[in-house]
Amino acid sequence: MKVLKFGGKSLANGKGIKTVVTIIEDKVKQGEKITVVLSARGNTTNELEKILEKARKNESYKAQLEAFKKYQLADFENVQFENEFNTLDKLFEGVSLLGDYSKRIKDQVLSQGEVISAKLVTQLLKAKNINANFTDSRELIVTDEQFGDAQPLDRLSKENILAHFEKHNGNTVNVVTGFIASNAKKETTTLGRNGSNYTASLLANYLEAEELQNFTHVNGIYTANPDLVPEAQKIEKLSFAQANELANFGANILHAKTIIPLLEKNIPLRILNTFDHGNKGTLITSEESEKGIKSLSVLDNVALIHLEGRGLLGKVGIDARIFRTLAQRNISVSIISQGSSERGIGFVVQADQANEAKFILEEEFEADFYKRDVSAITIEDQVAVISIIGQDLSTFHKPYNALIKNQVIPLLFNNTVSGKNVSLVVKKEQLHKALNVIHGEIFEISKKINIAIFGHGLVGGTLIDQILQSAKQIESRKHIKLNVFAVANSKKILLKRNGIDAGWKQEIKDSGEPYAIQDVIAFAKQHHLENLIAIDNTASQSFVSNYIELIDHGFDLVSSNKVANTLEFDFYKDLRTKLKENQKQYLYETNVGAGLPLIDTIKLLHLSGENITRIKGVFSGSLSYLFNTFSVEDRPFSEVLQEAIDSGYTEPDPREDLCGNDVGRKLLILARELDLSNEFDDVQIHNLIPENLREGEASDFLNRIAELDEEYQKVKEAQKPGCVLRYIGDLWGDLSQEKGNLDVKLVSVPATSALGQVKGSDSIFEIYTESYGDQPIVIQGAGAGAAVTARGVFGDILRLAEKGNH
Numbered sequence: 001m002k003v004l005k006f007g008g009k010s011l012a013n014g015k016g017i018k019t020v021v022t023i024i025e026d027k028v029k030q031g032e033k034i035t036v037v038l039s040a041r042g043n044t045t046n047e048l049e050k051i052l053e054k055a056r057k058n059e060s061y062k063a064q065l066e067a068f069k070k071y072q073l074a075d076f077e078n079v080q081f082e083n084e085f086n087t088l089d090k091l092f093e094g095v096s097l098l099g100d101y102s103k104r105i106k107d108q109v110l111s112q113g114e115v116i117s118a119k120l121v122t123q124l125l126k127a128k129n130i131n132a133n134f135t136d137s138r139e140l141i142v143t144d145e146q147f148g149d150a151q152p153l154d155r156l157s158k159e160n161i162l163a164h165f166e167k168h169n170g171n172t173v174n175v176v177t178g179f180i181a182s183n184a185k186k187e188t189t190t191l192g193r194n195g196s197n198y199t200a201s202l203l204a205n206y207l208e209a210e211e212l213q214n215f216t217h218v219n220g221i222y223t224a225n226p227d228l229v230p231e232a233q234k235i236e237k238l239s240f241a242q243a244n245e246l247a248n249f250g251a252n253i254l255h256a257k258t259i260i261p262l263l264e265k266n267i268p269l270r271i272l273n274t275f276d277h278g279n280k281g282t283l284i285t286s287e288e289s290e291k292g293i294k295s296l297s298v299l300d301n302v303a304l305i306h307l308e309g310r311g312l313l314g315k316v317g318i319d320a321r322i323f324r325t326l327a328q329r330n331i332s333v334s335i336i337s338q339g340s341s342e343r344g345i346g347f348v349v350q351a352d353q354a355n356e357a358k359f360i361l362e363e364e365f366e367a368d369f370y371k372r373d374v375s376a377i378t379i380e381d382q383v384a385v386i387s388i389i390g391q392d393l394s395t396f397h398k399p400y401n402a403l404i405k406n407q408v409i410p411l412l413f414n415n416t417v418s419g420k421n422v423s424l425v426v427k428k429e430q431l432h433k434a435l436n437v438i439h440g441e442i443f444e445i446s447k448k449i450n451i452a453i454f455g456h457g458l459v460g461g462t463l464i465d466q467i468l469q470s471a472k473q474i475e476s477r478k479h480i481k482l483n484v485f486a487v488a489n490s491k492k493i494l495l496k497r498n499g500i501d502a503g504w505k506q507e508i509k510d511s512g513e514p515y516a517i518q519d520v521i522a523f524a525k526q527h528h529l530e531n532l533i534a535i536d537n538t539a540s541q542s543f544v545s546n547y548i549e550l551i552d553h554g555f556d557l558v559s560s561n562k563v564a565n566t567l568e569f570d571f572y573k574d575l576r577t578k579l580k581e582n583q584k585q586y587l588y589e590t591n592v593g594a595g596l597p598l599i600d601t602i603k604l605l606h607l608s609g610e611n612i613t614r615i616k617g618v619f620s621g622s623l624s625y626l627f628n629t630f631s632v633e634d635r636p637f638s639e640v641l642q643e644a645i646d647s648g649y650t651e652p653d654p655r656e657d658l659c660g661n662d663v664g665r666k667l668l669i670l671a672r673e674l675d676l677s678n679e680f681d682d683v684q685i686h687n688l689i690p691e692n693l694r695e696g697e698a699s700d701f702l703n704r705i706a707e708l709d710e711e712y713q714k715v716k717e718a719q720k721p722g723c724v725l726r727y728i729g730d731l732w733g734d735l736s737q738e739k740g741n742l743d744v745k746l747v748s749v750p751a752t753s754a755l756g757q758v759k760g761s762d763s764i765f766e767i768y769t770e771s772y773g774d775q776p777i778v779i780q781g782a783g784a785g786a787a788v789t790a791r792g793v794f795g796d797i798l799r800l801a802e803k804g805n806h
């Protein structure tokens with residue numbers, strides 16, 4: 001025999017109730033022996049509670065009652081609920097007259113929901129020629145007199161149930177009302193929270209069922225609530241001990257009282273979804289699994305109470321007084337935390353008991369207030385408790401660090417000494433984000449990284465395409481889910497919580513909106529997005545002014561834009577202070593040498609104490625291409641320049657390359673990596689643009705580039721034989737001083753020298769250090785181009801996304 005229990009949502013009008021009847025019918029046709037336990041349908045219990053309240057307040061409740069009846073009858077044929085409806089009419093009328101009701105009356109009212117549900121399903125099954133038998137559990141389960149939360153009396157209940165099932169056996173499908181029972185005086189009682197589940201597991205126990213199948217509206221037990229954590233995964237199998245842990249922390253289906261009767265008889269419990277027939281759900285058995293499970297559960301109807309006082313240190317009996325006082329009013333405390341200094345104690349109670357708890361504690365500690373031993377008792381009610389079940393403190397630093405990096409600061413946390421649970425109290429507004437952050441860390445199923453990309457030109461556009469192309473692979477290889485939730489240019493933004501797709505270019509054109517940076521921050525907050533990274537792929541100085549605000553709101557930064565690192569040294573330092581304060585990171589590997597691993601190398605050498613004495617080379621990819629090609633080919637300077645522009649090597653305004661600013665910036669960035677405090681003005685720059693072409697719009701300049709030809713032809717021809725032109729950067733001098741010398745110049749070098757042999761758009765960086773002497777470390781490769789630069793930015797994103805950084 002299997003016991004099938006259906007919850008309220010499964011029994012709602014429409015798809016629900018029809019599916020339930022089909023499930024039962026199929027099982028009967030397959031020859032399975034089953035017993036069915038039902039909750040009240042849909043929202044019935046809540047509705048009855050609401051009508052009862054209205055009646056108590058003498059408000060008009062009849063329209064709601066009629067709507068309730070209509071819902072129960074829907075368009076079902078041959079169903080008679082006259083008895084139940086009459087009972088409800090009388091009970092509500094009585095309550096309305098008295099202006100009050102007892103728990104006993106409430107149990108009578110609520111019980112009608114289960115009776116109606118079981119009668120209806122019995123009728124629908126009979127119409128399908130199934131031998132269904134309406135079974136009122138009030139005839140079977142005998143309880144004490146604790147209305148609202150009655151305790152079954154085991155021996156009597158078992159006797160009744162066995163006798164009933166002996167009588168109604170064979171192919172009979174007993175359709176049993178869940179939740180309700182009666183006391184020895186035959187008065188209706190109810191079994192409290194999870195009552196129907198309890199009825200089902202009691203029946204399974206007494207009848208020694210083969211399995212209890214609990215049909216819900218979800219596919220089973222998840223690693224977290226999938227409504228809050230989209231990446232949550234179904235747990236296929238659990239042991240009762242593990243289920244019990246989950247139950248203790250809010251997984252209602254698994255409430256301890258439902259589990260114990262099953263555990264006693266070793267009866268498996270399967271959590272199934274009425275609406276997803278093929279799904280095998282979660283199976284809970286007594287088999288102990290070696291692998292620990294982890295799951296996140298939430299209690300959100302709670303409040304945090306904090307009792308604070310300077311005079312509590314070393315005083316004996318304070319905690320005892322607190323808990324005794326609370327116990328006297330039946331107020332249960334779920335989480336407690338007290339520091340060793342005993343300056344205060346924080347604990348969590350049910351939200352609806354918080355005010356009463358505060359009041360009675362203030363009474364209890366009145367004298368202590370007077371003596372100033374206790375200074376305040378406060379309630380924080382917009383809080384939630386997250387419990388990480390299966391988590392001990394050995395690896396707790398991972399989710400904890402990730403929370404801090406995401407600006408979620410737990411108000412309180414504690415762990416269990418035995419077992420593996422860590423609970424955190426967080427602000428309710430941060431619950432969603434906190435859950436996703438912790439989930440990503442502890443499961444490594446896929447940690448979501450939410451990315452906002454500013455600038456979708458050559459580099460930005462290529463980066464987006466690269467991300468979209470590799471996202472799946474990265475998710476399966478690295479368990480990192482890259483979600484580009486924002487793409488913006490200087491005028492418009494496209495915001496998509498679940499990430500853009502291949503149609504992003506058209507979408508931003510069609511539905512992009514004007515924006516300010518605050519809109520992006522607000523969007524991330526509204527959608528509880530965690531692990532935020534802002535990517536600056538602009539060349540804009542004005543965008544850099546958003547950096548501080550982004551950092552303040554929890555974004556890490558990645559930029560291909562070099563401006564932020566080359567503004568005044570004060571800003572450079574302030575930015576780093578802000579980053580440190582907020583535990584945020586700023587990566588910009590592509591600022592020098594595009595995708596080449598240059599900045600990282602220099603940082604490591606410098607950090608490890610290696611004295612870098614000089615850095616020299618061809619810093620610009622576009623100017624490398626220009627002079628490498630122009631030096632050896634007999635073509636006009638402007639033609640080669642145009643090729644460099646068309647190949648995406650130059651800055652958005654190519655004059656930034658030709659005037660030497662871009663190389664100057666790169667040189668300054670490296671100097672600052674070596675802790676030199678140079679300013680941009682310190683860079684000696686040989687500007688390649690003749691003075692008469694420096695002013696005006698970039699487009700005017702581009703129309704006139706042929707005017708450069710004559711001058712550069714002369715420069716080329718004035719060289720010694722066997723020499724070639726190179727535009728180089730040179731950082732030199734005593735680099736242990738406050739400032740170094742920074743030169744950017746056009747030089748003529750032998751074609752056979754290292755600089756002379758550079759080809760295409762390659763950059764070359766010679767890093768001279770004390771240990772390496774005259775033989776520099778050389779880093780050489782493509783120094784410009786959208787693809788390599790975007791790849792470099794992508795590398796920075798992954799570095800941030802990898803464990804330890806986020």
Ligand SMILES: NC(=O)C1=CN([C@@H]2O[C@H](COP(=O)(O)OP(=O)(O)OC[C@H]3O[C@@H](n4cnc5c(N)ncnc54)[C@H](OP(=O)(O)O)[C@@H]3O)[C@@H](O)[C@H]2O)C=CC1
Nearest residue numbers: 455456457458459489490538539540560561652784785789
């Ligand atoms: N090309 C290369 O090889 C390398 C380039 N870089 C750097 O990459 C960056 C991007 O270069 P590239 O892609 O060629 O430039 P593009 O001109 O192709 O693209 C720039 C993008 O930035 C947007 N933008 C400009 N100002 C703002 C603003 N204030 N807010 C938001 N978006 C803005 C532009 O939008 P709109 O169209 O509305 O103006 C455009 O989408 C530059 O900083 C460059 O120095 C670094 C290393 C190598």
Ligand SMILES: N[C@@H](CC=O)C(=O)O
Nearest residue numbers: 620621622650651784
């Ligand atoms: N315009 C730059 C691009 C990379 O920073 C260059 O030519 O090097």
